[in-house]
Amino acid sequence: MECLFLDKVSWEYSQGLYHAAAHLGREMLLILRPATPYVCIGCHQDAQQVIDLEYAEKHQIPVFRREVGGGAVYLDGGQLFYQLILRAEHPEVPAAKEAFYRKFLAPVVETYRTFGVDAVYKPVNDILANNRKVSGNGAAEINDMVVLVGNFISQFDYEAMSRVLRVPDEKFRDKVYKTLQENLSTIERETGAVPANADLAYTLVGAFKPLLGELNISTTADDELLSAAETLMAELHTPEWLLENDRRQVEISSVKIREGVAVIQNMVKTPGGLLQMTAVNNEGTLCDVHIAGDFFFYPQDLLPDLEKHLEGVPANKQSVSEAAASFYKQFEVESPGLAPEDFARVIFPGV
Numbered sequence: 001m002e003c004l005f006l007d008k009v010s011w012e013y014s015q016g017l018y019h020a021a022a023h024l025g026r027e028m029l030l031i032l033r034p035a036t037p038y039v040c041i042g043c044h045q046d047a048q049q050v051i052d053l054e055y056a057e058k059h060q061i062p063v064f065r066r067e068v069g070g071g072a073v074y075l076d077g078g079q080l081f082y083q084l085i086l087r088a089e090h091p092e093v094p095a096a097k098e099a100f101y102r103k104f105l106a107p108v109v110e111t112y113r114t115f116g117v118d119a120v121y122k123p124v125n126d127i128l129a130n131n132r133k134v135s136g137n138g139a140a141e142i143n144d145m146v147v148l149v150g151n152f153i154s155q156f157d158y159e160a161m162s163r164v165l166r167v168p169d170e171k172f173r174d175k176v177y178k179t180l181q182e183n184l185s186t187i188e189r190e191t192g193a194v195p196a197n198a199d200l201a202y203t204l205v206g207a208f209k210p211l212l213g214e215l216n217i218s219t220t221a222d223d224e225l226l227s228a229a230e231t232l233m234a235e236l237h238t239p240e241w242l243l244e245n246d247r248r249q250v251e252i253s254s255v256k257i258r259e260g261v262a263v264i265q266n267m268v269k270t271p272g273g274l275l276q277m278t279a280v281n282n283e284g285t286l287c288d289v290h291i292a293g294d295f296f297f298y299p300q301d302l303l304p305d306l307e308k309h310l311e312g313v314p315a316n317k318q319s320v321s322e323a324a325a326s327f328y329k330q331f332e333v334e335s336p337g338l339a340p341e342d343f344a345r346v347i348f349p350g351v
Contacts, residue, residue, distance in 0.1 A: 002028035003215035005201045008077065011038040012237065015064055016229030017221060018083035018149060019236070022067075022142035024228055027090070029208060029215060030083040031201040037076040037157075038062040039164050042069045042138070043300055046246045046292045049276075052166045061164060065242045068149055070125075070138040071273065071294030074164060078155035078186075080197050082108065082204060084148040092211055093146055097139060097298060098336050101125045104148050105137060107207035112152070114203050116191040124272060124296070124336040132185035141298055154187045154194045248290050248304060264315075268346040272296065272337025277346045281315040291343070298334045305331075310343065320344035 009017070011034040021028050039061055041047055047065060050072045056063050075081075084104060086093055094100045105121050112119035117129050127135035127150075137150035162177040188194050205215050221229075235241065261283070267276040273295035280288040289307045297303050306327050313323045324340035327333065 001212050001215055002026065003205055003217045004028060004030050004032070004221055005198070005205075005217055005219055006030070006032040006221060007197055007201075007219075008033055008035045010034070011036050011062060011064075011075075012233045013221075013226075013229055014075070014081060015040065015066060016233040016236075017225060018085060018147060019067060019142065019232050020225055020228035021083075021085045022145040022147050023232060024224065025087070025143065025145060026225070027086050027145075028084075029205070029212070030085075031080065031204065032083075033077050033080050033197065034075055035077065037074065037160065038064060039072060039074055040064050040066055041072045042294050043067055043140075044069055044245065044292055044297060044303060045072060045294060046276075047242050048166075048246050049292065050166055052164055056164055062237070063164075063242060064237055065244070066149075067142055067236075067300075068138040068140040068147065069273075069294070069296035069300060070136070072165065073136060074157065074161035075151075076157060076160075078157070079151040079153050080200055081149065081151050084208075086146050088141065088144050088146050090146070097296070097334050098124055100139060100146065100148075101137065101336075104211065105135075105150070107204060107211065108135060108137075108150060108152075110207045111200065111204045112187075114207075115187060115195050115200070116193075117187055118190070129185055129190050132183055134185050134187070134190065138296065140296075140300060152187065152200050153185070154197075154200075156184060156186050158184070245292055248307070264347045266346050266349060267293070268342065268349065270295065270338050270342050272335055275338060275342055275346050277343065279310075279315075279347055284315050286313050286315050286320070287311050295338045296336060297338070299331070302331055302333065306333075306343075317344040317348040320347065 009032050014034040018030055051063055109119045109121050119127050119129050122128050125137040126133055134153055135150055140147045158180045162173055167173045262281045265278045275293045278290045279286050289310045291307055309327045310323055313319050321341040321344035324343040328340050
């Protein structure tokens with residue numbers, strides 16, 4: 001199988017190459033890091049809700065929405081990315097996403113331990129050391145391919161991460177900064193040293209061999225992959241793609257509130273991530289449903305269909321839970337750590 005160790009690349013290639021490999025149907029392991037910082041949000045997040053886009057633009061920090069779920073992250077050269085692209089029917093790929101994470105993050109855990117980090121896998125998709133996150137991971141299905149993306153965090157800029165997030169006030173931002181430091185760690189923090197990227201890369205390749213077989217390592221990307229990456233980034237790094245989720249959300253200020261009409265907006269933390277929902281209860285019926293958050297949802301392009309499926313449903317907890325469950329069953333949806341009843345729980349808490 002192909003393996004590209006590219007080390008430092010442009011931030012665009014750090015996202016574009018694995019998207020391109022998936023769209024081309026090429027199985028490969030990519031290992032690389034971005035030459036300059038940027039912010040990356042999950043495909044189900046609302047950019048304007050989670051990122052201070054004005055600050056990012058002012059400080060020339062690109063913001064990119066990936067085709068993978070999960071949350072917003074600040075990415076820079078202190079993190080080495082691994083990006084695994086496999087055919088969905090690959091014999092080593094488990095059907096269940098939790099089993100997929102457990103299996104394919106094992107080589108990452110092994111690599112961390114090789115470099116002295118006491119790493120452990122924590123479902124659904126985290127790697128911890130001393131109860132602090134040391135690696136963020138996500139998976140997606142793109143063009144009949146399964147993609148796993150994650151990072152070795154050698155060093156991390158806590159200040160930059162806390163600054164690009166949208167928060168209500170500076171006191172809250174201080175709390176975010178402190179919480180990040182308490183719950184996110186690095187290889188340098190855990191061991192007192194920063195390993196060479198090449199050492200991390202080649203150790204990871206060795207750890208993956210029992211699962212993937214022989215990996216033919218190259219240090220340059222071919223023209224087909226580069227061309228496809230450039231074409232995709234021209235489509236994906238646009239305001240239209242970045243704000244696609246935001247545009248599905250109803251403008252609360254434009255909704256006329258009267259007797260029998262109420263706006264519902266709430267969020268809840270689930271084992272699978274933060275779930276946010278906005279809807280209008282119009283005379284006992286849901287309408288204008290919008291779902292967002294840092295969770296994972298497979299097949300991920302069906303989330304807008306779930307929103308439509310919930311519209312017209314009686315505005316009560318049981319009906320919404322049953323409607324979500326029927327959608328899950330009909331389309332064989334998987335959302336690790338996020339259950340159909342959570343969609344009812346978020347808009348009807350305590351009922």
